[in-house]
Amino acid sequence: MSCADIEFSREGQIAQVRLNRPSKLNAITDQMEQALQEAWLEINRDDSIVCVILSGAGDRAFCVGADISGAHGETGVGFGGGLTGIGGPLLALNKPLIAAVQGYCLGGGFELAMCADIIVAADSAVFGLPETNIGVIDHCGVVHRAVRRLPVSIAMGMILAGERLSATDAVRHGLVNDLVPCSEMLEAASRWAERVASCSPGANRAxxxxxxxxxxxxxxxxxxxxxxxIDAFNSERIAPSSSGG
Known part of the structure; x- marks a missing residue:
């Protein structure tokens, strides 16, 4: 991986992508964007990978969005390595993605978590959209995903009034699949990944x-x-073997 602030590893069929900048609450830099894009492209290419866990280092935050202390968004890569489609082309991940979220999950970090198919949250997780609260708004994907993943009134409270969503409320509103103590979060995410990996990879992708x-x-x-x-998967599944007769 070309950036020390992104860790990419795998155990068997399960890939791990980790934001590794805890001193900055895992805020994402341009270099991290490029490294994330490399990771997603490799995962899409490698058929031996059947599931991905995305996490953030440290106890304080999953991710608080883009690092705006320096130049950002100049690479042409969409936020989150293209996964969100904000600020660049959308990169669709063809494998199931599980986000393991602890601490602050704000702005673009919340957007990145919502790109996951399954979210496991620590009891410390706090979700928020601070953009309008601080007077910053662009062609922002978080407003569009939030109203699809949450009841509209809850999403609009977050968007228009800066209301934050606790981990408990995130479960209640259907955003989060599993709520666990922070110390058990990665273990819980791994259990979900193992369940996904036990299913048909081709059927899951389709x-x-x-x-x-x-x-x-x-x-x-x-x-x-x-x-x-689905047509391609079914064609491969029922295709006669080359040795058949």
Missing amino acids: AKAATYRGLEMSLPLALASRYPE
């Missing part, structure tokens, strides 16, 4: 692609549509 594509449609259209990822 299901993820079809699910998010269908969310962009009305329900009748989603039900009536065909999804190329």
